[in-house]
Amino acid sequence: MPEKLTLGLIGAGRIGRLHGEHLARRLPAADLLAVSDIFVDAAQRLAADFGLPHAYADHRRILDDPAIAAVVICSSTDTHAQMIIDAAEAGKHIFCEKPIHLDLAEIDRALAAVEKAGVKLQVGFNRRFDPNFRQAREIVASGGIGEPQIVRITSRDPAPPPIGYIQVSGGIFLDQTIHDFDMARFLLADEVEEIFAVGGVMVDPAIGEAGDIDTALITLRYRGGALGSIDNSRRAVYGYDQRVEVFGSEGVVTVANAKPDTAVHLNSTGEHAALPLFFFVERYTESYLAEMREFITCVREDRTPPVTGHDGRIPVVMGYAAKRSYDENRPVKLSDIE
Amino acid sequence: MPEKLTLGLIGAGRIGRLHGEHLARRLPAADLLAVSDIFVDAAQRLAADFGLPHAYADHRRILDDPAIAAVVICSSTDTHAQMIIDAAEAGKHIFCEKPIHLDLAEIDRALAAVEKAGVKLQVGFNRRFDPNFRQAREIVASGGIGEPQIVRITSRDPAPPPIGYIQVSGGIFLDQTIHDFDMARFLLADEVEEIFAVGGVMVDPAIGEAGDIDTALITLRYRGGALGSIDNSRRAVYGYDQRVEVFGSEGVVTVANAKPDTAVHLNSTGEHAALPLFFFVERYTESYLAEMREFITCVREDRTPPVTGHDGRIPVVMGYAAKRSYDENRPVKLSDIE
């Protein structure tokens, strides 16, 4: 295997810092050389905290650096596609946070650039690397439940994002459910053909005023015949609720929430235990680390990353299908979206 | 409170024997005087086993007996409506197994007869009396989860019934899902307005050849805005899978399967525990007893039974809505069925 992988980080926001810390401290095969952010002081702070040699305002400084072999794109969503194109043209391997873009034509432009450049691209659907979901997938893949027949995904956030974020998020299906669409594909290694979505504004009227919904229930029909169901809420007062179940001809596998501790307390009023880990930073830390480790390994070993550009594109199509289904109150085929 | 309630049992099949044993042995307020069955030796055997004074071939012998105040109808489904009419006209209070009938007009005839006679009618949706689901309902009713937003019901049988039964069952939605439709109404004390159903033949092709499906996923839209999801299978190899969840603005309540024992065994290959209780007789014994106790109390105390004729009718409407939705692959309003 070659030397350490040299990387540059584009974007020093919350998720950028998370990846930055992992690259700088917890992934010995990574050599993080630079960070850029249009807010240069954020980049500088990150560089200082994690001991990076360079901090830039302009991500081109990273793309122009011949010592850097790969980039990790954590800038704002609307810039992802162009960043991918720029990075591909600069010959860099790319890890890009999800989604690639909310516009399918933009995604296609980005994927074409990646293909033309022959660089590797991994999209940040980190939940595939969660040890709990991974174990479920392994049980399914190894035949432990026979032929998959019914998938159930519960995915509820502890609290909605700010209204300003919701306004530019593309809507719940493209912002929150998109992770579950990826999970639905991952668990069965099968494609969804048709989607039916219902939903409503139950958490906060302001979300409705912003043109979005905050609660949704989505039915999936897989190509292979299996059925799927996803439910979403922007607010579970008891914390981050992330569970899946796959039922099949020979059994079922169920993934429960992860908890901060195993202590159970009984007193005269009942039995009490901890709530689920609060949100994605707590619940998915290991998965962020694992996806990046896998990206680095794939680049170093010249293997195809486990979450491809294609894998990044399809959940966006699913999001549009869900949106149209919700708007028109009828099932919508993915093939109608393209 | 008056004396014991005198009862006659119509139908000495499996469910008839179950109710017969409870009435004869476990419900001190009941005085089971007679049983009838068109197979008179089944009636005689039941009478002998549980010490009943009378066994008849003709249920009219029960209806004509002035010493009998109430009847428990466990005959075949297609006879329920007429039995109700006959019993009502004879002035007997009525406990009737579900469904009242598969034909809505027949149901309406039966309910009209009950109303005219002024007798009490309770329909046998026993799962409402399961201590697990009852506790969930109590948490919801007491405001423990705030405003209900999402209902999830998983209801899978351990094995499909014989094809001969399936052929006359009315189809999965009227035979299996009907219990879940009742549960969906019970948990929220709210009505469903619209249903969307998908499904397929995944368990046994013979079920498809009989014109039915064996796997289904049903979306519910409640009048109050909540959303619901039911999944059904005719065969879960690990046993009877009966779980519900209600999520709301202030919390969630989840009901897990009941198990025969609490022993957990760890060895070098993993952690192992018992499968769920095998089927409805094991899982719902207590609920059959509790529903009958409640019926007897309501008659003796002149109160309205907890599962009325109206409660018996609506799940049939829901079954037809689900069937039409499945056939036409579109959401169907309950108001379109009437």
Add this chain to the structure above:
Amino acid sequence: MPEKLTLGLIGAGRIGRLHGEHLARRLPAADLLAVSDIFVDAAQRLAADFGLPHAYADHRRILDDPAIAAVVICSSTDTHAQMIIDAAEAGKHIFCEKPIHLDLAEIDRALAAVEKAGVKLQVGFNRRFDPNFRQAREIVASGGIGEPQIVRITSRDPAPPPIGYIQVSGGIFLDQTIHDFDMARFLLADEVEEIFAVGGVMVDPAIGEAGDIDTALITLRYRGGALGSIDNSRRAVYGYDQRVEVFGSEGVVTVANAKPDTAVHLNSTGEHAALPLFFFVERYTESYLAEMREFITCVREDRTPPVTGHDGRIPVVMGYAAKRSYDENRPVKLSDIE
């Protein structure tokens, strides 16, 4: 198999009523013909409630009845041994509540009478018939944990009995721990050789003033080399705490408490679930039924009952060993008690 087993019930107190109901209503192979109690109105009430032909003040009326083949002794503890002797001399098979007596010489007299008469005797260590503990025993017996090495028994009551009862109970080791001593023998099918007990008065000073303790921790050394630990409290505010664990060379089996329902409620303050079933009537109903069914079967099939007089005697020896160990703060051999 012969006809139904005809029985008489001696003692119409709480446990007598429980057995009486089971014999009269839930055990078709039993024919309960009579009940006696020195408080004859209690006997009459029981006879009326469960439809028994005879109610007596004097238990000799039962013993003298040639139609009665077996007796169930539920009278006060100090009368058990003499009742056994009388019943044996009358040629009746005997089910006797635990303990046989608190005096070993009296026990030996009773067992000698049983042996001389050639009747069957089963002692009411009902917990062996609890489906949870039974499953643990079966896993141990089938080799699922290899060679047993460590046994842990937690046995805590929800509330102490009245002080008046404690004064005549023989002390915690002979009254409460006696069940756990039986369980310790049952789980391993091995004998205990040596006992070390510590304890104290932590629940109620009045228990101390009555010469007893209310909290205890007992170490067992088995003949086969395994070690055991029992902890007892007279008051667990969260209810009846009844758990066991057996650890061995190839694994471990753990039995958790049984609960009234499986509902789990999460809100902003935590995860909440039901407390264990409150006390022995709720937790052990099935085991009382199962032990009696087994007694009846053994008599009818002429087999040795599963809990013999010997099994009834040894836990009393263990109770004395524990008491001496506690008093002298040193390990005591069972062989020192005889």
Add this chain to the structure above:
Amino acid sequence: MPEKLTLGLIGAGRIGRLHGEHLARRLPAADLLAVSDIFVDAAQRLAADFGLPHAYADHRRILDDPAIAAVVICSSTDTHAQMIIDAAEAGKHIFCEKPIHLDLAEIDRALAAVEKAGVKLQVGFNRRFDPNFRQAREIVASGGIGEPQIVRITSRDPAPPPIGYIQVSGGIFLDQTIHDFDMARFLLADEVEEIFAVGGVMVDPAIGEAGDIDTALITLRYRGGALGSIDNSRRAVYGYDQRVEVFGSEGVVTVANAKPDTAVHLNSTGEHAALPLFFFVERYTESYLAEMREFITCVREDRTPPVTGHDGRIPVVMGYAAKRSYDENRPVKLSDIE
């Protein structure tokens, strides 16, 4: 708060590498400047892996370095006490792995040196920092269970150490149980007065030939009146079994094992789930990190570390009391050991 804490690491074995990685990568407040090991290439490898400026064969090079404020002692157990003395005399703050020494006089010499030098000393009883046990302690400390009455600790290793290690370990009570003795003190914040230990050779006869036992059951009597029970095995085939329970006048708190994932798989043979995390590196990673973070904070904020030299000494006394109790088959007071 002052600058980062500068540290040197003494010992580059398994536990040294674990602390080294945490200090170098995961504790931003630490500045790890050097490592020493009598096997200098181990030190050099560690320095290279984690980017440390210096690697020495002689720990005196660290003690002599005025730029280093604190040392982390991970050398072999028999050197700990002298290392503490040397470090104290050099004016370094000290984190030392447990146990300080197996000889109480040596411990006292070391503690005297620490006191004379006025440096801080924290002993590595990391399990106090496990989030599960910590939560149990917090529930106890906050009065959630009222007055503590019974403590149960189950502590079983997945596999015994090599015989060569066992020969110099001081025996099971000083090597394995010592952690549980510390846990017993931590959970109640109370001292143990008397100990009774039983045990045997059940895992491997070679352990017996080495003069040790491999299975033990220890009774504790606390000064405040509570009772405790610890059970140990050198081999649980299902992995690392680490559970505690504290029962009191107002409730109970129970800590279950931690698991690698929450997936549960049901098929026709039963319900299956993951085994506990395999051994201390997996189970206690977070606790090793947390104890070191706490040490660094205490030094930087001039506070007394949470696990003092006194806390390091008492479990050794308890180990000797247990050993004597086992040898003489009688309860032994800690006051008899000094």
